[in-house]
Amino acid sequence: MTERLASLRSIALAFALAAPLGACSVIVDGALQDPMAMDACDGLADGTQCLREGITAPLICLHDVCTNSRCGDGQLDARPKADGSVEQCDDGNSVPGDDCEPDCTVTPRCMTNSECATDIPCYVGVCTLGDCSFEVAPDNSDCSDPLGGAGICLGGNCVASTCGNDTIDTGEMCDDGNQNPGDGCSPFCKPECLDDNACLRDPCFGYERCEVTTGATGQIGLCVPDDSQSVLSCPSPCQVCDSFSAACVPSVEADMDFDGHASPSCGGDDCDDANGNVAPGFPEICSDGIDENCNGNGDETTMTTWYADCDGDGYAEPGAEVASTCGLPAAPPESCFGGWTARAPSVASDCFDSDLTVSPDQRDYFASPYVDSSRAPSFDYDCSGSEEPEFNRVFSPRLAACDSFCRAKAVVDLGTTCGEAATLYECAMVSGVCVRQASRERYSLRCH
Numbered sequence: 001m002t003e004r005l006a007s008l009r010s011i012a013l014a015f016a017l018a019a020p021l022g023a024c025s026v027i028v029d030g031a032l033q034d035p036m037a038m039d040a041c042d043g044l045a046d047g048t049q050c051l052r053e054g055i056t057a058p059l060i061c062l063h064d065v066c067t068n069s070r071c072g073d074g075q076l077d078a079r080p081k082a083d084g085s086v087e088q089c090d091d092g093n094s095v096p097g098d099d100c101e102p103d104c105t106v107t108p109r110c111m112t113n114s115e116c117a118t119d120i121p122c123y124v125g126v127c128t129l130g131d132c133s134f135e136v137a138p139d140n141s142d143c144s145d146p147l148g149g150a151g152i153c154l155g156g157n158c159v160a161s162t163c164g165n166d167t168i169d170t171g172e173m174c175d176d177g178n179q180n181p182g183d184g185c186s187p188f189c190k191p192e193c194l195d196d197n198a199c200l201r202d203p204c205f206g207y208e209r210c211e212v213t214t215g216a217t218g219q220i221g222l223c224v225p226d227d228s229q230s231v232l233s234c235p236s237p238c239q240v241c242d243s244f245s246a247a248c249v250p251s252v253e254a255d256m257d258f259d260g261h262a263s264p265s266c267g268g269d270d271c272d273d274a275n276g277n278v279a280p281g282f283p284e285i286c287s288d289g290i291d292e293n294c295n296g297n298g299d300e301t302t303m304t305t306w307y308a309d310c311d312g313d314g315y316a317e318p319g320a321e322v323a324s325t326c327g328l329p330a331a332p333p334e335s336c337f338g339g340w341t342a343r344a345p346s347v348a349s350d351c352f353d354s355d356l357t358v359s360p361d362q363r364d365y366f367a368s369p370y371v372d373s374s375r376a377p378s379f380d381y382d383c384s385g386s387e388e389p390e391f392n393r394v395f396s397p398r399l400a401a402c403d404s405f406c407r408a409k410a411v412v413d414l415g416t417t418c419g420e421a422a423t424l425y426e427c428a429m430v431s432g433v434c435v436r437q438a439s440r441e442r443y444s445l446r447c448h
Contacts, residue, residue, distance in 0.1 A: 191221030
């Protein structure tokens with residue numbers, strides 16, 4: 001842990017040294033670059049500092065777009081947040097208990113073995129030097145399989161003690177002579193499906209039906225393609241299919257800068273889809289050489305209304321301090337670290353202007369809420385007015401299906417709320433068959 005902290009401090013120092021210090025150039029890969037030429041970030045490495053018109057806070061390139069650095073983007077940000085804290089680590093995810101916490105602080109994952117408890121059958125958690133690992137339970141130890149029934153552990157798998165002997169014993173519904181998943185008879189000698197709800201039923205990725213047969217090996221339940229159901233087709237690359245709404249929604253390619261206006265290549269009206277401050281209806285910034293409102297008249301010279309943006313994410317809170325100038329105001333408001341934005345709160349507002357991770361363009365999900373002293377902790381990181389979970393929540397393991405790409409699409413939470421422990425089901429191809437199983441990693445239901 002000490003070596004990891006030392007490494008993180010070195011990364012933070014290097015990031016700070018590369019930050020612009022009020023001069024006209026920044027250092028990129030050892031060479032001086034004009035920051036105004038870095039707006040589009042085309043071809044620049046993630047983490048390279050850049051500028052966007054109308055935003056005074058430091059920005060970085062992420063996936064060829066000039067944007068804010070947020071906890072969980074995989075880029076260590078040495079800038080102080082509104083509360084004065086800085087990122088100690090950034091491992092590119094919001095998973096708790098993996099050495100780098102969702103708030104980008106480094107904390108031990110555990111102190112005792114009990115903190116590493118897991119609900120995965122036939123695995124036990126072990127705490128070593130503050131870190132959790134998971135070991136296979138001893139063979140013949142008791143276990144309970146998610147499909148139901150008591151059994152014993154064999155090689156890390158929870159199986160019925162008599163399952164696989166090619167004889168249908170008491171309590172078994174099938175026995176095909178093995179304990180392999182994905183062949184219609186589970187390792188607990190029960191059909192892997194009894195109705196269509198246990199199979200893939202997704203408007204975007206396809207439909208399956210449960211085919212139940214009875215023979216010498218008992219009752220076999222196998223998910224097979226259901227050609228009677230049509231799959232939604234969306235024009236690519238401008239739209240993608242959304243499983244939860246069963247509708248085509250704009251893809252990232254359709255709106256690269258997340259300003260609500262699609263790019264011309266997707267039939268949209270955004271005249272610069274690499275700049276989140278440029279789109280029809282946006283305020284024109286006078287004398288900056290940019291046609292912010294895309295009206296075709298080029299740069300205009302009217303006064304611009306600016307709104308205090310304290311966390312520098314390009315969005316202001318309702319009631320934010322206002323300034324009208326030609327160009328950026330001279331200085332940000334007192335005690336406001338971010339700066340100014342020309343985007344009015346009436347267009348899109350920030351619901352917590354003291355945290356970069358909270359803004360209307362937040363696409364990530366988080367395992368812990370953000371805390372505001374004036375209200376209850378919230379998971380509404382995208383300021384939508386509600387807390388949406390990362391996965392669909394179901395209340396039975398057999399409903400935790402996989403999609404047609406063999407990816408998890410649901411968690412079993414038994415009434416779990418955002419941030420609480422849930423069982424994430426992983427999907428993997430085994431001998432050409434998509435098999436689902438509970439993840440061996442601890443999972444907390446992430447929301448935004």
